[in-house]
Amino acid sequence: MVKLFFLLSGENETLPYAELIAILEAENLNFSIIEKLDQVMRLEADNNCVKAVSLRSAYTRICARELFTCEANDEAITKCLNNIEFRNFINENDSFAIRVKRVRNYAEKASVMKYESKIGKLILKKTKTRVNLVRPDNIFIGILTSGKFIFGLKIAIIHPKPFGERRPKEKPFFHPSGMPSKLARSMVNLARAKRNDLLVDPFCGTGSTLIEATYIGCRTVGLDAQLKMIKGCIKNLEHFNISPEGVIHSDARKPPLAKVDCVVTDPPYGRCCSTMKSTTKRIVEETLDVFNSLLDKGNKICIASPKSIDLSIIGVRIGYKHLESHFVYVHGSLTREIAVFEKR
Ligand SMILES: C[S@@+](CC[C@H](N)C(=O)[O-])C[C@H]1O[C@@H](n2cnc3c(N)ncnc32)[C@H](O)[C@@H]1O
Numbered sequence: 099m100v101k102l103f104f105l106l107s108g109e110n111e112t113l114p115y116a117e118l119i120a121i122l123e124a125e126n127l128n129f130s131i132i133e134k135l136d137q138v139m140r141l142e143a144d145n146n147c148v149k150a151v152s153l154r155s156a157y158t159r160i161c162a163r164e165l166f167t168c169e170a171n172d173e174a175i176t177k178c179l180n181n182i183e184f185r186n187f188i189n190e191n192d193s194f195a196i197r198v199k200r201v202r203n204y205a206e207k208a209s210v211m212k213y214e215s216k217i218g219k220l221i222l223k224k225t226k227t228r229v230n231l232v233r234p235d236n237i238f239i240g241i242l243t244s245g246k247f248i249f250g251l252k253i254a255i256i257h258p259k260p261f262g263e264r265r266p267k268e269k270p271f272f273h274p275s276g277m278p279s280k281l282a283r284s285m286v287n288l289a290r291a292k293r294n295d296l297l298v299d300p301f302c303g304t305g306s307t308l309i310e311a312t313y314i315g316c317r318t319v320g321l322d323a324q325l326k327m328i329k330g331c332i333k334n335l336e337h338f339n340i341s342p343e344g345v346i347h348s349d350a351r352k353p354p355l356a357k358v359d360c361v362v363t364d365p366p367y368g369r370c371c372s373t374m375k376s377t378t379k380r381i382v383e384e385t386l387d388v389f390n391s392l393l394d395k396g397n398k399i400c401i402a403s404p405k406s407i408d409l410s411i412i413g414v415r416i417g418y419k420h421l422e423s424h425f426v427y428v429h430g431s432l433t434r435e436i437a438v439f440e441k442r
Contacts, residue, residue: 099128102147103167103248104139105160105199106239107258111154111360113424115139115437116159117284119437124290125150129182133167135244137201152254154314156261156283162239162250170205170247177297178249179217184224188253193230194221194238201243213240213247234270264309270337271330273304275371277364277402281426281436282306283313285362287401288422288438291316295359296343300350300385301386303371307362308342318342319358323374351384358392361399367432379407386416386439393441409437417442 106114118139127150129143141147148161165182165293168174198213202209216237218229228383237252261283262268266276286307291297293315301305302320304327311318322328328347331433335342348354352363365381366373373381380402389399399418403409410420418439426434 100145100196101132101164101250102141102143102253102421103164103240103241103250104141104151104158104267105162106137106139106201107157107159108137108422109157110426113284113426115420116424117155117157117287119149120290121151121154121286122147124154124287124292135201135246135248136204138241138243138248140167140248148253152256154283154287155256156258156280156287158254158256160239160252161254162252164248164250165238166250167246167248170242170245175213175247175249176216179220184221184227186395188221188225188227188236190226192226192235193228193233194218194236194237195229195231195234196221198239198240198242198426201241203242205242209242213242217249254392264306264338266304266306269304269334271333272305273327273330275364275366276304277306279306281402282362283310285364285400285436286311286314286316288424288436289360289362289398291360291362292324292346297355297360297362298353298355298358298363298389299363300353300389301363301365302331302345303364305325305334305340305345307364308335308345309338309340311362312338312340312342316360319355320345321348321353323347324372350381351388353388353392355392357394358389358397359394360397361389361393361401363399364402367404369432378403379412382407382409383412386413386418390416390418390441395441397441399439399441400436401439402436405435407432407435411433413437413439 127302132140166178297316384429
């Protein structure tokens with residue numbers, strides 16, 4: 099086990115932390131939480147965590163091996179830096195760069211450059227290395243957040259670009275109900291989906307969930323009650339070279355399936371996408387009920403709906419264990435609840 103820290107996106111207060119934990123649980127990795135700070139999670143964990151998080155996460159920006167954490171003041175930082183034997187972490191003649199980031203307004207802008215230069219000079223003094231800001235062999239990361247300074251050696255930087263390339267508007271078949279690819283990915287992670295699992299989206303629409311689940315190695319099936327959505331979904335999947343197990347024109351409440359490993363879905367809200375003479379609440383109730391008998395004990399459903407329908411209460415009433423809920427603001431009249439349920 100090693101000490102690691104992860105810089106998380108600030109897009110949502112709870113989702114980035116929950117997604118990280120869900121990935122480690124899905125991959126059966128050993129970990130214990132040291133501390134949750136604003137946009138930073140400190141863990142003691144298996145080294146393989148970094149690979150899993152880099153491959154899967156939507157909301158993790160940087161993974162690093164922690165060298166120290168201290169109060170964010172000059173005296174404490176200098177003392178900790180002086181105690182580090184940098185030669186143990188950087189080879190002779192290798193190059194390095196220091197990147198200090200401040201989360202929100204936890205430190206003044208000027209302290210970023212001040213610490214980058216101070217740490218750089220100290221490493222040069224203690225080792226036979228050189229600075230290279232363009233293609234460094236090693237990157238040391240410092241983060242100023244929650245009154246603390248967390249410092250370590252970068253293991254992975256995760257670029258959010260691929261999610262941008264799969265935004266609803268970038269897909270050949272666009273529909274305004276399409277879910278942002280990052281949110282779809284985080285829901286797949288929250289459902290603790292594993293490689294080779296059969297993941298079903300009973301309201302697949304434009305296919306966002308199926309695409310993200312395929313990228314982490316799941317087998318997928320999509321259902322949708324509207325033929326035009328099925329055709330559009332197939333077009334999108336072909337565009338990304340994705341071959342699902344099936345995309346089926348079917349009512350979510352009568353799935354032609356015998357058994358599934360996990361469910362990730364976003365039922366219609368009756369705004370830009372019709373509830374077809376029903377209501378969101380009834381569709382959610384009926385779908386959760388039907389899928390309860392198709393899941394094995396311990397398997398999960400991650401489902402999104404407008405906050406106003408109280409997803410967690412519905413799921414519990416049907417017999418699921420409610421694991422967690424997160425709230426995602428969309429606009430003035432819509433905040434989504436993303437709930438995760440476990441089959442008892
Ligand atoms: C909110 S959209 C899903 C969006 C999808 N997650 C995406 O990213 O494109 C809901 C979808 O449910 C479909 N739908 C509505 N009622 C349904 C039902 N009873 N069974 C299956 N699909 C239904 C709609 O056609 C629509 O495509």
